[in-house]
Amino acid sequence: MKTFNIKLPTSKKEIEELNAGDIVYLTGRIFTLRDRSHQRIDEYLKKRIKIPFDVKDGAILHCGPIIRSIRKKEWEAVCVGATSSSRFSPFLPSLIKGLGPRIIIGKGNLSKEAEGLLKSYHAVFLLAIGGCAALYGSQVKRVVNNYWEDFGMADSVWEFEMEEFGPLSVGIDCKGRNLSEYMRKVILKNNLKKIYEDLNIDPNFDYTWWPKVPAGTARATEYSTSLDSETLD
Protein backbone atom coordinates (compact mmCIF):
# COMPACT_ATOMS: atom_id res chain seq x y z
CA MET A 1 0.00 0.00 0.00
CA LYS A 2 1.84 3.08 -1.31
CA THR A 3 0.62 6.66 -0.95
CA PHE A 4 0.62 9.12 -3.89
CA ASN A 5 -0.05 12.85 -4.10
CA ILE A 6 -1.20 13.77 -7.59
CA LYS A 7 -1.64 17.23 -9.10
CA LEU A 8 -4.42 17.61 -11.66
CA PRO A 9 -4.48 17.44 -14.63
CA THR A 10 -2.39 14.27 -14.55
CA SER A 11 -0.57 12.22 -17.21
CA LYS A 12 -0.48 8.73 -18.65
CA LYS A 13 2.90 8.20 -16.95
CA GLU A 14 1.63 9.11 -13.49
CA ILE A 15 -1.45 6.91 -13.85
CA GLU A 16 0.66 3.91 -14.84
CA GLU A 17 2.46 4.03 -11.48
CA LEU A 18 -0.75 3.39 -9.52
CA ASN A 19 -1.57 -0.13 -8.39
CA ALA A 20 -4.86 -1.48 -7.07
CA GLY A 21 -4.94 -0.90 -3.31
CA ASP A 22 -2.68 2.19 -3.26
CA ILE A 23 -3.83 5.35 -1.46
CA VAL A 24 -4.12 8.60 -3.44
CA TYR A 25 -4.62 12.29 -2.59
CA LEU A 26 -5.55 14.72 -5.39
CA THR A 27 -4.92 18.44 -5.68
CA GLY A 28 -6.49 20.56 -8.43
CA ARG A 29 -9.77 20.75 -10.37
CA ILE A 30 -12.35 17.98 -10.28
CA PHE A 31 -15.84 17.76 -11.81
CA THR A 32 -18.91 16.04 -10.36
CA LEU A 33 -21.09 13.82 -12.56
CA ARG A 34 -24.30 12.04 -11.70
CA ASP A 35 -27.20 10.29 -13.53
CA ARG A 36 -28.57 13.17 -15.58
CA SER A 37 -25.26 14.77 -16.53
CA HIS A 38 -23.98 11.38 -17.77
CA GLN A 39 -27.06 11.11 -19.97
CA ARG A 40 -26.55 14.62 -21.35
CA ILE A 41 -22.86 14.06 -22.10
CA ASP A 42 -23.82 10.95 -24.03
CA GLU A 43 -26.51 12.85 -25.93
CA TYR A 44 -24.28 15.87 -26.69
CA LEU A 45 -21.42 13.68 -27.93
CA LYS A 46 -23.79 11.87 -30.28
CA LYS A 47 -25.23 15.16 -31.59
CA ARG A 48 -21.78 16.80 -31.64
CA ILE A 49 -22.87 19.60 -29.32
CA LYS A 50 -20.03 21.31 -27.43
CA ILE A 51 -19.70 20.34 -23.74
CA PRO A 52 -19.02 23.43 -21.60
CA PHE A 53 -16.30 21.94 -19.37
CA ASP A 54 -13.01 20.19 -20.03
CA VAL A 55 -12.05 17.04 -18.14
CA LYS A 56 -9.22 15.88 -20.41
CA ASP A 57 -6.48 14.26 -18.27
CA GLY A 58 -8.50 15.33 -15.27
CA ALA A 59 -10.70 13.71 -12.65
CA ILE A 60 -14.44 13.25 -12.44
CA LEU A 61 -16.29 12.33 -9.25
CA HIS A 62 -19.54 10.37 -9.11
CA CYS A 63 -21.30 12.71 -6.73
CA GLY A 64 -24.35 14.83 -6.06
CA PRO A 65 -23.03 17.31 -3.49
CA ILE A 66 -24.75 19.62 -1.01
CA ILE A 67 -23.89 23.22 -1.90
CA ARG A 68 -24.85 26.41 -0.13
CA SER A 69 -25.42 29.36 -2.45
CA ILE A 70 -23.84 32.56 -1.09
CA ARG A 71 -24.54 35.01 -3.91
CA LYS A 72 -24.70 34.82 -7.69
CA LYS A 73 -21.86 32.59 -8.95
CA GLU A 74 -20.54 32.12 -5.43
CA TRP A 75 -21.03 28.93 -3.49
CA GLU A 76 -19.84 27.01 -0.47
CA ALA A 77 -19.39 23.22 -0.50
CA VAL A 78 -21.16 21.62 2.45
CA CYS A 79 -20.91 17.89 1.69
CA VAL A 80 -19.02 16.17 -1.11
CA GLY A 81 -19.07 12.37 -1.21
CA ALA A 82 -19.17 9.56 -3.73
CA THR A 83 -22.34 7.89 -4.96
CA SER A 84 -22.68 4.27 -6.18
CA SER A 85 -20.68 4.01 -9.41
CA SER A 86 -22.27 0.89 -10.89
CA ARG A 87 -25.13 3.13 -12.11
CA PHE A 88 -22.74 4.84 -14.53
CA SER A 89 -21.00 1.86 -16.12
CA PRO A 90 -23.19 2.06 -19.27
CA PHE A 91 -22.00 5.65 -19.85
CA LEU A 92 -18.30 5.03 -19.29
CA PRO A 93 -17.32 4.24 -22.91
CA SER A 94 -18.70 7.50 -24.30
CA LEU A 95 -17.30 9.49 -21.39
CA ILE A 96 -13.77 8.11 -21.62
CA LYS A 97 -13.57 8.09 -25.42
CA GLY A 98 -15.31 11.43 -25.79
CA LEU A 99 -13.88 13.49 -22.93
CA GLY A 100 -10.68 11.68 -21.93
CA PRO A 101 -10.60 11.86 -18.11
CA ARG A 102 -7.73 9.88 -16.52
CA ILE A 103 -9.34 9.46 -13.12
CA ILE A 104 -12.86 8.27 -12.32
CA ILE A 105 -13.71 8.55 -8.63
CA GLY A 106 -16.68 6.80 -7.07
CA LYS A 107 -17.68 3.98 -4.78
CA GLY A 108 -18.51 0.31 -5.25
CA ASN A 109 -17.45 -1.10 -8.58
CA LEU A 110 -17.64 -0.66 -12.34
CA SER A 111 -18.53 -3.28 -14.94
CA LYS A 112 -16.17 -5.87 -16.43
CA GLU A 113 -16.07 -3.87 -19.69
CA ALA A 114 -14.87 -0.86 -17.70
CA GLU A 115 -11.67 -2.68 -16.74
CA GLY A 116 -10.74 -3.14 -20.40
CA LEU A 117 -11.68 0.44 -21.18
CA LEU A 118 -9.53 1.86 -18.37
CA LYS A 119 -6.67 -0.35 -19.54
CA SER A 120 -6.77 0.76 -23.17
CA TYR A 121 -7.19 4.48 -22.32
CA HIS A 122 -4.69 4.47 -19.38
CA ALA A 123 -7.18 5.62 -16.79
CA VAL A 124 -7.97 4.50 -13.21
CA PHE A 125 -10.99 4.07 -10.98
CA LEU A 126 -10.43 5.49 -7.50
CA LEU A 127 -12.63 4.60 -4.54
CA ALA A 128 -13.72 7.37 -2.22
CA ILE A 129 -14.71 6.16 1.23
CA GLY A 130 -18.51 6.06 1.05
CA GLY A 131 -20.23 8.26 3.60
CA CYS A 132 -17.24 10.53 4.27
CA ALA A 133 -18.83 13.57 2.65
CA ALA A 134 -18.18 15.98 5.52
CA LEU A 135 -14.47 15.04 5.44
CA TYR A 136 -14.15 15.41 1.65
CA GLY A 137 -16.33 18.52 1.67
CA SER A 138 -13.81 20.16 4.02
CA GLN A 139 -11.10 19.60 1.34
CA VAL A 140 -12.86 21.79 -1.25
CA LYS A 141 -10.77 24.95 -1.42
CA ARG A 142 -13.16 26.71 -3.79
CA VAL A 143 -16.32 25.99 -5.75
CA VAL A 144 -15.24 27.24 -9.16
CA ASN A 145 -18.31 26.83 -11.33
CA ASN A 146 -21.66 25.15 -11.88
CA TYR A 147 -22.76 23.77 -15.27
CA TRP A 148 -26.17 22.50 -16.39
CA GLU A 149 -27.92 24.15 -13.45
CA ASP A 150 -31.28 23.02 -14.86
CA PHE A 151 -30.58 19.60 -13.29
CA GLY A 152 -30.65 21.05 -9.77
CA MET A 153 -28.13 20.85 -6.96
CA ALA A 154 -27.40 17.11 -7.02
CA ASP A 155 -27.38 16.35 -10.75
CA SER A 156 -25.77 19.46 -12.21
CA VAL A 157 -22.01 19.53 -12.79
CA TRP A 158 -19.85 21.21 -10.14
CA GLU A 159 -16.24 22.23 -10.66
CA PHE A 160 -14.23 22.14 -7.43
CA GLU A 161 -10.71 23.23 -6.59
CA MET A 162 -9.50 20.48 -4.24
CA GLU A 163 -6.63 20.44 -1.82
CA GLU A 164 -5.30 17.00 -0.91
CA PHE A 165 -8.60 15.34 -1.71
CA GLY A 166 -8.42 11.98 -0.01
CA PRO A 167 -7.90 9.35 1.19
CA LEU A 168 -8.93 7.62 -2.05
CA SER A 169 -7.82 4.11 -2.91
CA VAL A 170 -7.11 2.61 -6.31
CA GLY A 171 -10.10 0.35 -7.10
CA ILE A 172 -9.17 -0.53 -10.69
CA ASP A 173 -5.68 0.27 -11.96
CA CYS A 174 -4.74 0.77 -15.60
CA LYS A 175 -3.40 -2.78 -15.80
CA GLY A 176 -7.00 -3.93 -15.30
CA ARG A 177 -6.52 -5.17 -11.74
CA ASN A 178 -9.75 -4.81 -9.79
CA LEU A 179 -9.71 -4.65 -5.99
CA SER A 180 -13.46 -5.35 -5.59
CA GLU A 181 -13.25 -8.31 -7.90
CA TYR A 182 -10.39 -9.76 -5.88
CA MET A 183 -12.44 -9.22 -2.71
CA ARG A 184 -15.41 -11.08 -4.20
CA LYS A 185 -13.74 -13.83 -6.18
CA VAL A 186 -11.06 -14.75 -3.68
CA ILE A 187 -11.78 -13.52 -0.15
CA LEU A 188 -15.60 -13.61 -0.05
CA LYS A 189 -15.84 -16.81 -2.09
CA ASN A 190 -13.57 -18.70 0.33
CA ASN A 191 -15.24 -17.27 3.42
CA LEU A 192 -18.75 -18.08 2.17
CA LYS A 193 -17.77 -21.67 1.47
CA LYS A 194 -16.72 -22.10 5.10
CA ILE A 195 -19.81 -20.25 6.45
CA TYR A 196 -22.24 -22.44 4.50
CA GLU A 197 -20.41 -25.58 5.63
CA ASP A 198 -20.62 -24.50 9.27
CA LEU A 199 -24.35 -23.78 8.99
CA ASN A 200 -24.99 -26.94 7.00
CA ILE A 201 -26.55 -24.86 4.21
CA ASP A 202 -26.39 -26.13 0.64
CA PRO A 203 -25.31 -23.08 -1.41
CA ASN A 204 -26.76 -24.64 -4.58
CA PHE A 205 -30.25 -25.23 -3.17
CA ASP A 206 -33.15 -22.87 -3.98
CA TYR A 207 -34.88 -21.82 -0.77
CA THR A 208 -36.75 -19.00 -2.51
CA TRP A 209 -39.95 -19.63 -4.44
CA TRP A 210 -40.53 -16.10 -5.74
CA PRO A 211 -39.20 -14.05 -7.44
CA LYS A 212 -37.28 -16.41 -9.72
CA VAL A 213 -35.55 -13.45 -11.31
CA PRO A 214 -36.18 -9.74 -10.78
CA ALA A 215 -38.81 -8.07 -12.97
CA GLY A 216 -37.39 -5.52 -15.38
CA THR A 217 -34.37 -7.59 -16.40
CA ALA A 218 -33.41 -9.42 -19.58
CA ARG A 219 -33.46 -12.63 -17.56
CA ALA A 220 -37.16 -12.01 -16.81
CA THR A 221 -37.99 -12.08 -20.53
CA GLU A 222 -36.05 -15.29 -20.87
CA TYR A 223 -37.77 -16.84 -17.85
CA SER A 224 -41.32 -15.87 -18.93
CA THR A 225 -40.92 -17.39 -22.36
CA SER A 226 -39.07 -20.53 -21.37
CA LEU A 227 -40.38 -24.01 -20.68
CA ASP A 228 -38.99 -23.98 -17.11
CA SER A 229 -41.28 -21.22 -15.96
CA GLU A 230 -43.54 -22.34 -13.16
CA THR A 231 -46.30 -19.83 -13.71
CA LEU A 232 -48.95 -22.47 -13.04
CA ASP A 233 -47.61 -23.16 -9.52
Added chain:
Amino acid sequence: MKKIKSSVIEDVCYKLLTHASIELPPEVEKAIQEAYQKESNPTGKFYFKAMLDNINISRERRVPLCQDTGIPMFYINLGSEVYIQGSLREAVDRATSRATQDVPLREQVSHPLTREISKTNVGWGIPPIFLDYKDNQDYIEIIGVPRGGGAEAKWQCVHPYAGVDRKKAIMKIALDAMSMAGGECCPPVIMGIGVGGYGRDYTEVMARKAMYRTPLNSRHSDPQVAELEETIYQQINKMGIGPLGIGGDTTCLAVHMNIAGGHTAGASVAVSLYCWSARYSKAKIMSDSRVEYITHSNIE
Protein backbone atom coordinates in the same frame (compact mmCIF):
# COMPACT_ATOMS: atom_id res chain seq x y z
CA MET B 1 -57.14 10.98 26.89
CA LYS B 2 -54.50 13.73 26.71
CA LYS B 3 -54.05 16.15 23.83
CA ILE B 4 -50.73 16.69 22.01
CA LYS B 5 -50.62 19.67 19.68
CA SER B 6 -49.32 19.18 16.14
CA SER B 7 -46.94 22.11 16.71
CA VAL B 8 -45.09 19.98 19.31
CA ILE B 9 -44.84 17.18 16.75
CA GLU B 10 -43.46 19.60 14.16
CA ASP B 11 -40.79 20.78 16.58
CA VAL B 12 -39.78 17.21 17.48
CA CYS B 13 -39.71 16.01 13.84
CA TYR B 14 -37.56 19.02 12.89
CA LYS B 15 -35.06 18.27 15.65
CA LEU B 16 -34.98 14.53 14.92
CA LEU B 17 -34.30 15.06 11.22
CA THR B 18 -31.71 17.79 11.85
CA HIS B 19 -29.76 15.88 14.50
CA ALA B 20 -29.97 12.54 12.72
CA SER B 21 -28.43 14.13 9.61
CA ILE B 22 -25.48 15.61 11.50
CA GLU B 23 -24.69 13.22 14.36
CA LEU B 24 -24.82 9.44 14.52
CA PRO B 25 -26.61 7.84 17.44
CA PRO B 26 -23.81 7.61 20.10
CA GLU B 27 -24.05 3.82 20.22
CA VAL B 28 -23.44 3.58 16.45
CA GLU B 29 -20.39 5.84 16.79
CA LYS B 30 -19.14 3.67 19.66
CA ALA B 31 -19.55 0.53 17.53
CA ILE B 32 -17.44 2.14 14.77
CA GLN B 33 -14.80 3.14 17.36
CA GLU B 34 -14.66 -0.48 18.53
CA ALA B 35 -14.43 -1.78 14.97
CA TYR B 36 -11.53 0.64 14.37
CA GLN B 37 -9.71 -0.57 17.49
CA LYS B 38 -9.88 -4.23 16.59
CA GLU B 39 -9.43 -4.05 12.79
CA SER B 40 -6.48 -6.19 11.66
CA ASN B 41 -6.39 -5.13 7.97
CA PRO B 42 -4.23 -1.94 7.77
CA THR B 43 -6.29 -0.51 4.87
CA GLY B 44 -9.51 -1.34 6.74
CA LYS B 45 -8.17 0.43 9.82
CA PHE B 46 -7.28 3.43 7.67
CA TYR B 47 -10.88 3.49 6.39
CA PHE B 48 -12.34 3.33 9.89
CA LYS B 49 -10.10 6.23 10.87
CA ALA B 50 -11.48 8.30 7.97
CA MET B 51 -15.03 7.47 9.12
CA LEU B 52 -14.24 8.68 12.64
CA ASP B 53 -12.68 11.87 11.19
CA ASN B 54 -15.85 12.38 9.15
CA ILE B 55 -18.03 11.97 12.25
CA ASN B 56 -15.97 14.61 14.08
CA ILE B 57 -15.97 17.09 11.18
CA SER B 58 -19.78 16.84 10.86
CA ARG B 59 -20.21 17.42 14.56
CA GLU B 60 -17.83 20.40 14.66
CA ARG B 61 -18.98 22.10 11.45
CA ARG B 62 -22.66 21.17 11.92
CA VAL B 63 -22.90 19.75 8.38
CA PRO B 64 -24.56 16.49 7.28
CA LEU B 65 -22.51 13.30 7.64
CA CYS B 66 -23.23 12.24 4.06
CA GLN B 67 -24.14 14.13 0.90
CA ASP B 68 -27.02 11.71 0.44
CA THR B 69 -29.25 13.16 3.13
CA GLY B 70 -31.92 10.72 2.08
CA ILE B 71 -35.63 10.60 1.74
CA PRO B 72 -37.06 11.78 5.07
CA MET B 73 -39.17 9.09 6.74
CA PHE B 74 -41.17 9.15 9.94
CA TYR B 75 -42.29 6.15 11.97
CA ILE B 76 -44.94 7.19 14.46
CA ASN B 77 -46.34 4.99 17.20
CA LEU B 78 -49.50 6.51 18.63
CA GLY B 79 -50.50 5.47 22.15
CA SER B 80 -54.14 4.88 23.00
CA GLU B 81 -54.09 7.43 25.85
CA VAL B 82 -53.11 10.43 23.74
CA TYR B 83 -54.42 12.15 20.63
CA ILE B 84 -53.07 14.70 18.17
CA GLN B 85 -54.77 18.07 17.80
CA GLY B 86 -54.13 19.58 14.37
CA SER B 87 -52.67 18.22 11.17
CA LEU B 88 -49.97 15.55 11.49
CA ARG B 89 -49.32 15.76 7.73
CA GLU B 90 -48.68 19.51 7.89
CA ALA B 91 -46.48 19.13 10.97
CA VAL B 92 -44.24 16.56 9.26
CA ASP B 93 -44.12 18.51 5.99
CA ARG B 94 -43.23 21.77 7.70
CA ALA B 95 -40.55 20.09 9.85
CA THR B 96 -38.97 18.57 6.72
CA SER B 97 -39.09 21.79 4.76
CA ARG B 98 -37.47 23.74 7.62
CA ALA B 99 -34.75 21.10 8.17
CA THR B 100 -34.00 21.06 4.42
CA GLN B 101 -33.36 24.79 4.49
CA ASP B 102 -31.55 25.03 7.84
CA VAL B 103 -29.13 22.05 7.82
CA PRO B 104 -29.09 22.24 4.69
CA LEU B 105 -30.23 18.89 3.31
CA ARG B 106 -29.81 17.97 -0.35
CA GLU B 107 -32.81 18.64 -2.55
CA GLN B 108 -33.54 15.19 -3.78
CA VAL B 109 -37.20 14.32 -3.59
CA SER B 110 -38.32 14.26 -7.20
CA HIS B 111 -41.40 13.27 -9.19
CA PRO B 112 -41.00 9.58 -10.08
CA LEU B 113 -41.94 10.11 -13.74
CA THR B 114 -41.07 13.68 -14.70
CA ARG B 115 -38.08 13.98 -12.28
CA GLU B 116 -39.26 17.44 -11.29
CA ILE B 117 -37.39 18.34 -8.08
CA SER B 118 -39.07 19.48 -4.88
CA LYS B 119 -37.00 22.29 -3.36
CA THR B 120 -38.15 21.36 0.14
CA ASN B 121 -37.97 17.53 0.11
CA VAL B 122 -41.75 17.63 0.54
CA GLY B 123 -44.12 16.54 -2.19
CA TRP B 124 -45.96 13.70 -3.89
CA GLY B 125 -46.63 11.93 -0.58
CA ILE B 126 -43.11 12.39 0.80
CA PRO B 127 -42.19 12.29 3.64
CA PRO B 128 -44.03 9.04 4.28
CA ILE B 129 -45.64 8.60 7.68
CA PHE B 130 -45.68 4.99 8.92
CA LEU B 131 -48.32 4.97 11.60
CA ASP B 132 -48.58 2.30 14.26
CA TYR B 133 -50.79 2.11 17.33
CA LYS B 134 -50.41 0.72 20.84
CA ASP B 135 -52.94 0.18 23.62
CA ASN B 136 -52.29 1.42 27.18
CA GLN B 137 -49.54 3.77 26.03
CA ASP B 138 -49.62 7.40 27.11
CA TYR B 139 -47.05 8.80 24.71
CA ILE B 140 -46.27 9.15 20.99
CA GLU B 141 -43.00 7.63 19.81
CA ILE B 142 -41.44 9.13 16.69
CA ILE B 143 -38.45 7.84 14.73
CA GLY B 144 -37.08 10.31 12.19
CA VAL B 145 -34.90 8.79 9.46
CA PRO B 146 -33.04 10.61 6.70
CA ARG B 147 -32.82 7.42 4.62
CA GLY B 148 -30.01 7.48 2.05
CA GLY B 149 -30.12 5.56 -1.22
CA GLY B 150 -27.04 3.35 -1.52
CA ALA B 151 -27.96 0.86 1.20
CA GLU B 152 -31.72 1.20 0.79
CA ALA B 153 -31.47 0.22 -2.88
CA LYS B 154 -29.94 -3.12 -1.86
CA TRP B 155 -33.09 -4.38 -0.07
CA GLN B 156 -34.32 -7.91 -0.63
CA CYS B 157 -37.80 -9.29 -0.15
CA VAL B 158 -38.51 -12.85 -1.20
CA HIS B 159 -41.00 -15.63 -0.61
CA PRO B 160 -39.35 -18.92 0.41
CA TYR B 161 -40.84 -22.31 -0.44
CA ALA B 162 -43.22 -23.36 2.34
CA GLY B 163 -41.66 -26.81 2.54
CA VAL B 164 -38.02 -25.88 3.20
CA ASP B 165 -36.25 -25.59 6.55
CA ARG B 166 -37.50 -22.13 7.56
CA LYS B 167 -34.49 -21.14 9.69
CA LYS B 168 -31.98 -22.17 7.04
CA ALA B 169 -33.94 -20.24 4.43
CA ILE B 170 -33.86 -17.10 6.60
CA MET B 171 -30.11 -17.47 7.18
CA LYS B 172 -29.37 -18.05 3.48
CA ILE B 173 -31.47 -15.05 2.44
CA ALA B 174 -29.85 -12.77 5.03
CA LEU B 175 -26.33 -13.91 4.10
CA ASP B 176 -27.08 -13.55 0.38
CA ALA B 177 -28.45 -10.05 0.91
CA MET B 178 -25.12 -9.06 2.48
CA SER B 179 -22.77 -10.88 0.13
CA MET B 180 -24.64 -9.62 -2.95
CA ALA B 181 -24.59 -6.00 -1.73
CA GLY B 182 -20.87 -6.26 -0.89
CA GLY B 183 -19.07 -2.94 -0.52
CA GLU B 184 -21.54 -0.72 -2.33
CA CYS B 185 -24.01 -0.58 0.57
CA CYS B 186 -21.24 1.14 2.61
CA PRO B 187 -20.57 -1.51 5.29
CA PRO B 188 -20.28 -2.11 8.16
CA VAL B 189 -24.07 -2.18 8.12
CA ILE B 190 -26.97 -2.55 10.48
CA MET B 191 -29.11 -5.37 9.10
CA GLY B 192 -32.85 -5.42 9.69
CA ILE B 193 -34.77 -8.60 8.91
CA GLY B 194 -38.54 -9.01 8.72
CA VAL B 195 -40.11 -12.47 8.64
CA GLY B 196 -43.83 -13.12 8.11
CA GLY B 197 -46.49 -10.45 7.92
CA TYR B 198 -48.25 -11.55 4.76
CA GLY B 199 -47.52 -9.11 1.95
CA ARG B 200 -44.31 -7.34 1.23
CA ASP B 201 -45.47 -3.98 2.57
CA TYR B 202 -45.69 -5.30 6.13
CA THR B 203 -42.59 -7.50 5.92
CA GLU B 204 -40.42 -4.69 4.62
CA VAL B 205 -41.58 -2.15 7.16
CA MET B 206 -40.78 -4.72 9.88
CA ALA B 207 -37.28 -5.14 8.45
CA ARG B 208 -36.77 -1.37 8.33
CA LYS B 209 -38.05 -0.76 11.82
CA ALA B 210 -35.85 -3.56 13.13
CA MET B 211 -32.79 -1.55 12.04
CA TYR B 212 -33.66 1.29 14.43
CA ARG B 213 -33.87 -0.93 17.52
CA THR B 214 -32.25 0.39 20.69
CA PRO B 215 -29.95 -0.68 22.25
CA LEU B 216 -27.89 -1.46 19.15
CA ASN B 217 -27.39 -5.19 18.50
CA SER B 218 -29.67 -6.14 21.39
CA ARG B 219 -31.56 -9.38 20.98
CA HIS B 220 -35.24 -10.09 20.36
CA SER B 221 -37.30 -11.28 23.35
CA ASP B 222 -38.18 -14.51 21.52
CA PRO B 223 -35.17 -16.83 22.06
CA GLN B 224 -35.61 -18.50 18.64
CA VAL B 225 -35.41 -15.11 16.91
CA ALA B 226 -32.52 -14.05 19.16
CA GLU B 227 -30.56 -17.16 18.21
CA LEU B 228 -31.01 -16.47 14.50
CA GLU B 229 -29.97 -12.84 14.98
CA GLU B 230 -26.81 -13.88 16.81
CA THR B 231 -25.88 -16.57 14.25
CA ILE B 232 -26.39 -14.23 11.28
CA TYR B 233 -24.44 -11.47 13.07
CA GLN B 234 -21.51 -13.80 13.77
CA GLN B 235 -21.44 -15.30 10.27
CA ILE B 236 -21.66 -11.98 8.41
CA ASN B 237 -18.64 -10.81 10.35
CA LYS B 238 -16.76 -13.82 9.00
CA MET B 239 -17.36 -12.74 5.39
CA GLY B 240 -14.33 -10.44 5.36
CA ILE B 241 -16.11 -7.73 3.33
CA GLY B 242 -15.02 -5.10 5.87
CA PRO B 243 -15.43 -1.31 5.70
CA LEU B 244 -16.71 -0.28 2.23
CA GLY B 245 -15.78 -3.74 0.93
CA ILE B 246 -12.05 -3.06 1.21
CA GLY B 247 -11.63 -6.17 3.41
CA GLY B 248 -11.73 -6.40 7.17
CA ASP B 249 -13.02 -7.90 10.38
CA THR B 250 -16.26 -5.95 10.79
CA THR B 251 -18.92 -6.20 8.07
CA CYS B 252 -21.98 -5.60 10.24
CA LEU B 253 -22.51 -3.61 13.43
CA ALA B 254 -25.80 -5.24 14.33
CA VAL B 255 -28.46 -7.71 13.20
CA HIS B 256 -32.04 -7.16 14.37
CA MET B 257 -35.02 -9.29 13.34
CA ASN B 258 -38.76 -8.75 13.73
CA ILE B 259 -41.46 -11.31 13.12
CA ALA B 260 -45.20 -11.40 12.49
CA GLY B 261 -47.66 -14.13 11.60
CA GLY B 262 -47.35 -15.50 8.07
CA HIS B 263 -49.45 -17.52 5.65
CA THR B 264 -49.42 -21.30 6.05
CA ALA B 265 -48.04 -21.49 2.51
CA GLY B 266 -45.00 -19.45 3.45
CA ALA B 267 -43.72 -16.34 5.17
CA SER B 268 -42.00 -13.57 3.24
CA VAL B 269 -38.51 -12.60 4.32
CA ALA B 270 -37.27 -9.05 3.90
CA VAL B 271 -33.78 -7.72 4.53
CA SER B 272 -32.96 -4.05 4.83
CA LEU B 273 -29.48 -2.63 5.25
CA TYR B 274 -28.29 0.61 6.80
CA CYS B 275 -24.85 1.92 5.85
CA TRP B 276 -22.25 2.62 8.57
CA SER B 277 -23.56 6.18 8.62
CA ALA B 278 -26.76 4.85 10.20
CA ARG B 279 -28.76 8.00 10.73
CA TYR B 280 -31.92 7.85 12.80
CA SER B 281 -33.25 9.55 15.88
CA LYS B 282 -35.96 8.58 18.27
CA ALA B 283 -38.10 10.56 20.72
CA LYS B 284 -41.12 10.11 22.96
CA ILE B 285 -43.68 12.87 23.39
CA MET B 286 -45.30 12.24 26.78
CA SER B 287 -48.95 12.97 27.54
CA ASP B 288 -47.99 16.32 29.19
CA SER B 289 -46.12 17.24 25.93
CA ARG B 290 -42.73 16.85 27.63
CA VAL B 291 -40.22 15.37 25.13
CA GLU B 292 -37.71 12.62 25.83
CA TYR B 293 -35.00 12.25 23.18
CA ILE B 294 -33.89 8.64 23.21
CA THR B 295 -31.03 8.24 20.71
CA HIS B 296 -29.70 11.82 20.84
CA SER B 297 -30.01 12.85 24.48
CA ASN B 298 -28.08 16.07 23.70
CA ILE B 299 -31.05 17.59 21.84
CA GLU B 300 -32.40 20.57 23.72
